[in-house]
Amino acid sequence: MTKITPLALAEVLHITPRRHGDARGWFAETWSHKALAAAGVDTQFVQDNQAFNAKKGTVRGLHFQKAPHAQGKLVRVLKGAIFDVAVDVRPGSATYGRWVGATLTAETGEQLWVPRGFAHGYMTLTDDTELFYKVDGDYAPGLEGGLIWNDPDIGIAWPLDVEPVLSDKDQVLPRLKDMPKAEF
Numbered sequence: 001m002t003k004i005t006p007l008a009l010a011e012v013l014h015i016t017p018r019r020h021g022d023a024r025g026w027f028a029e030t031w032s033h034k035a036l037a038a039a040g041v042d043t044q045f046v047q048d049n050q051a052f053n054a055k056k057g058t059v060r061g062l063h064f065q066k067a068p069h070a071q072g073k074l075v076r077v078l079k080g081a082i083f084d085v086a087v088d089v090r091p092g093s094a095t096y097g098r099w100v101g102a103t104l105t106a107e108t109g110e111q112l113w114v115p116r117g118f119a120h121g122y123m124t125l126t127d128d129t130e131l132f133y134k135v136d137g138d139y140a141p142g143l144e145g146g147l148i149w150n151d152p153d154i155g156i157a158w159p160l161d162v163e164p165v166l167s168d169k170d171q172v173l174p175r176l177k178d179m180p181k182a183e184f
Helices: 033-038
Strands: 003-006 013-016 019-022 025-028 047-053 059-065 073-079 081-088 099-105 111-114 118-124 129-135 144-146
Touching: 059 081, 073 081, 073 099, 073 118, 081 111, 081 129, 099 111
Parallel strands: none
Antiparallel strands: 003 013, 013 111, 019 025, 047 129, 059 118, 059 144, 073 111, 073 129, 081 099, 081 118
């Protein structure tokens, strides 16, 4: 049975698939429509993505897509470990601007469900980290949005012990207070 735990922002779910092991290794069911629907997530995934990060301290995000191609994401780590973050950016939400984070590792197989209306980002905790994630909306470059990863008004407690590695794009994203209103 998969363990599904709502985080402090209840729409964001920490998911731990049960691993069935023996002398050969282990098997896990990493996605089940039935299990997620029972937890309140009734979505249809349209795309799978995979990302490789060479250096510990790589930060990707905080990203989202606006309507009509908003995306929910189910994120897991295939190799290495990350600190995964979701920030509520839904206008009018009671938890607007609040964040939650969880450590995800390949070793234990945790996943994070990041719903539509949340900015998503992560920091790698090891070199050579690889992620896999499912999304429920088509990629639409013209509808991308984002927030600067270290916005002091949000105050994400990133586990920094190295200089972060960022893309040029992610270095110039706006702060939450300067972000244009987005619809999801």
